[in-house]
Amino acid sequence: MKHRNGKVRASAGLVLLPSEPTSAWLHHVGQKFHEVFQLNQSHSDLSSARSLGMMNLNSLDNAPTQSLLSLVSAILGEKQNGEIPPRVEILLRKVMQEIERRLSTQGEHIKKLKNSLREVLSREERLVSRASVLETLASGSNEEIQIVTDQLQKIKAEKVKIEEERKLGEKDLLRLMKEKDGVESAISTLKQELKATRKKYEEQCTQLETQGREAQVKLQERLKEVEEQLTESRKRVEELEAFSESKIQRWNKKEISYEKFLACQLQALQEMKLSSKSAKQEILIAKKSWREEFINLGGKLKGLASAAEKYHVVLEENRKLYNEVQDLKGNIRVYCRVRPFLPGQVEKQTTVEYIGENGELLIVNRSKQGRDGQRMFKFNKVFGPTATQEEIFLDTRPLVRSVLDGYNVCIFAYGQTGSGKTFTMFYVLTKSPPKSSLLSYQTGPDMSSEEHWGVNYRALNDLFHISRSRKDTYGYEVGAQMVEIYNEQVRDLLINDGSQKRYPSAGHSF
Numbered sequence: 001m002k003h004r005n006g007k008v009r010a011s012a013g014l015v016l017l018p019s020e021p022t023s024a025w026l027h028h029v030g031q032k033f034h035e036v037f038q039l040n041q042s043h044s045d046l047s048s049a050r051s052l053g054m055m056n057l058n059s060l061d062n063a064p065t066q067s068l069l070s071l072v073s074a075i076l077g078e079k080q081n082g083e084i085p086p087r088v089e090i091l092l093r094k095v096m097q098e099i100e101r102r103l104s105t106q107g108e109h110i111k112k113l114k115n116s117l118r119e120v121l122s123r124e125e126r127l128v129s130r131a132s133v134l135e136t137l138a139s140g141s142n143e144e145i146q147i148v149t150d151q152l153q154k155i156k157a158e159k160v161k162i163e164e165e166r167k168l169g170e171k172d173l174l175r176l177m178k179e180k181d182g183v184e185s186a187i188s189t190l191k192q193e194l195k196a197t198r199k200k201y202e203e204q205c206t207q208l209e210t211q212g213r214e215a216q217v218k219l220q221e222r223l224k225e226v227e228e229q230l231t232e233s234r235k236r237v238e239e240l241e242a243f244s245e246s247k248i249q250r251w252n253k254k255e256i257s258y259e260k261f262l263a264c265q266l267q268a269l270q271e272m273k274l275s276s277k278s279a280k281q282e283i284l285i286a287k288k289s290w291r292e293e294f295i296n297l298g299g300k301l302k303g304l305a306s307a308a309e310k311y312h313v314v315l316e317e318n319r320k321l322y323n324e325v326q327d328l329k330g331n332i333r334v335y336c337r338v339r340p341f342l343p344g345q346v347e348k349q350t351t352v353e354y355i356g357e358n359g360e361l362l363i364v365n366r367s368k369q370g371r372d373g374q375r376m377f378k379f380n381k382v383f384g385p386t387a388t389q390e391e392i393f394l395d396t397r398p399l400v401r402s403v404l405d406g407y408n409v410c411i412f413a414y415g416q417t418g419s420g421k422t423f424t425m426f427y428v429l430t431k432s433p434p435k436s437s438l439l440s441y442q443t444g445p446d447m448s449s450e451e452h453w454g455v456n457y458r459a460l461n462d463l464f465h466i467s468r469s470r471k472d473t474y475g476y477e478v479g480a481q482m483v484e485i486y487n488e489q490v491r492d493l494l495i496n497d498g499s500q501k502r503y504p505s506a507g508h509s510f
Ligand SMILES: Nc1ncnc2c1ncn2[C@@H]1O[C@H](COP(=O)(O)OP(=O)(O)OP(=O)(O)O)[C@@H](O)[C@H]1O
Pocket: 338, 339, 340, 342, 385, 415, 416, 417, 418, 419, 420, 421, 422, 423, 424, 428, 429, 430, 431, 432
């Protein structure tokens, strides 16, 4: 629609063209469309395809060709994954039609220009011929010459004008030709691209169709599977229902049996309650009788306690008397033991002539005659060769027992080598060990030869026995040491690691 003042009115997104557009006007409208297009393109969130979708399709008639071409290339450049939506395809087709239409109008325009050029040329020829005619006429009057000259000048000016117009027309023609070539090549490339895109689109469509078919097949298979699973699970449900039914029946049976059992248990419980009642009564009776017995026992215990007190007093008195007897017997007592001949000494003659009951010992020196050959010794007691280890110990036992009443006692053996000190004090083997290692003597208890136990072992045995019997009244701590004095050196015989440790050492407690 043309405005009164000749200006073009453009509304948003819609460009209105005059019926016969001039090149300047076309340029102006193209610029406007380009601006609109660029505005849409600059909108980063919207794609050109979407922009096109937003545009009125009628506006294509009014858009400049160059803008339409750039629009098509933009769409083709923007296509992603080779996909072209149908709406855009329709639009593209329309754009192509518009471009083709314009090309045909431009062709007609070029034809018209060519015709007008031809006309101009014929007019020029006519004018040239006319000029030649006028030149011939110039030989006539000067006035006529002047008129003719003026006309000639006019014709020349017109000729120059026409010449300029011709040149402009030629230029336009060249430009249009060039534009036509460019547009045609662009159209061919666009057609090729469109063809390729369509091909791709068709391929994708077929691919999608095959995929759809495959998916359908898969879905059908899955449906079948699901149906099978459904039937299976129905079966399973039926089985489970049957199983649960049987279980319920079993539980019911069990419940009945449990109820019976419970009834039995309750009955048993009742019986037990009755029996526990009677037991309680019996316990009460027993308690009563126990209480009475306890009272009786208490009385008896009191009597016993007083008797024990008296017993202790008597015991103390007895001990006192016993130790007094030991004192009376003498604080220092000397016993003599005569050992028998050792095996192999049978032929030797004894020097012991007489052993008295009260400790007399008569020794004879057979090399001397008379009284010089005899010597009498007096001891507390003399043990002959037949005296046993027990007899020896029985005489020392009262002294040993005094230890438990707090008295210090010392029993030691004295005599020449081989006289029987170790034998008397300790139990020894018949085979004599080397002198340097007395520990190797078997001095410990040997139950198989109790009769050979020496004073030492018997004394310790007796002391432990008494201390055990008195444990309710007294507590005893017993310690032991065993030393040897040999070659003026005192050695601890209870050290059994072979280190020959010198006395004093830590000792041993039992
Ligand atoms: N009353 C006895 N009856 C039998 N054998 C005995 C008696 N007394 C000692 N003997 C024996 O005499 C030997 C010498 O005894 P024993 O070793 O006890 O003497 P000793 O005095 O300890 O010697 P030493 O001082 O050299 O150690 C041993 O073989 C021992 O068995």
